[in-house]
Amino acid sequence: MSAPDPRQAALDAVLALVVELGEDMQHGLAALGLTPARSHVLWQLRATGPAHQRVLAEALRTSPRNVTGLVDGLQQAGLVSRNAHPTDRRAVVVALTDAGEQLVDGLEAGQQELAGVLFADRPDSEIAVVADVLAAAVDRLRVAVATAPTVRGSA
Known part of the structure; x- marks a missing residue:
């Protein structure tokens, strides 16, 4: 063999x-x-700050209609707000509320805790190599999917 x-x-x-990780994330x-x-949506708003729904749709690789539904739910939960654009009366900007900021802070703290659990006994030098290898794999997958979309389905 x-x-x-x-x-x-x-x-x-x-x-x-x-x-x-997917199962843990779903439950959490x-x-x-x-x-x-x-x-x-919350992570994207944390990363970029307030954004048009169209910009969110592009960043999340989904339709503007889907983002509308997601933002509706987040707004009802008090996690985001829709505000008038400062210079374009037709446009609306989505922003995290204080409650949304606090929730993302909690998610970030949870990720840091999980990283500590997963990699607690490994030296920083080893973790850096793993991070580099995984980042390169992500980059290669993005290129492969962009040039041959069937690659994603083959895994």
């Missing part, structure tokens, strides 16, 4: 991690009354 391909073993480990977000899609 031949030794397993280390690239395949690495992908298998990443896929297993994705499944576990549900406990906060959020969906992954709504949390992506």
Whole structure:
């Protein structure tokens, strides 16, 4: 029997991690009354600041109509607000409310805690290598999907 391909073993480990993280994220977000899609809106607003819904749709790679529904739910929950654009009377800008900022602060703290749990016994130098390898894999996947969209479905 031949030794397993280390690239395949690495992908298998990443896929297993994705499944576990996905399940953990689903449960954690549900406990906060959020969906992954709504949390992506919150993270995007944290990263960019207030934004037009069209800009959010582009950043999240979804339709403006979908973003409208997501923002509606987040606004009803008091996590975002819709405000008039300062110079364009036709435009609306979406922003995190104080409650939204606090919630994202909590999510960020949870991520830091999870990173501590997952990588507690590993030296920083090893973690840096893993981070570099994964970042390169993400970049390669984005290029592969952009040039051959069927790549995504083959995993």
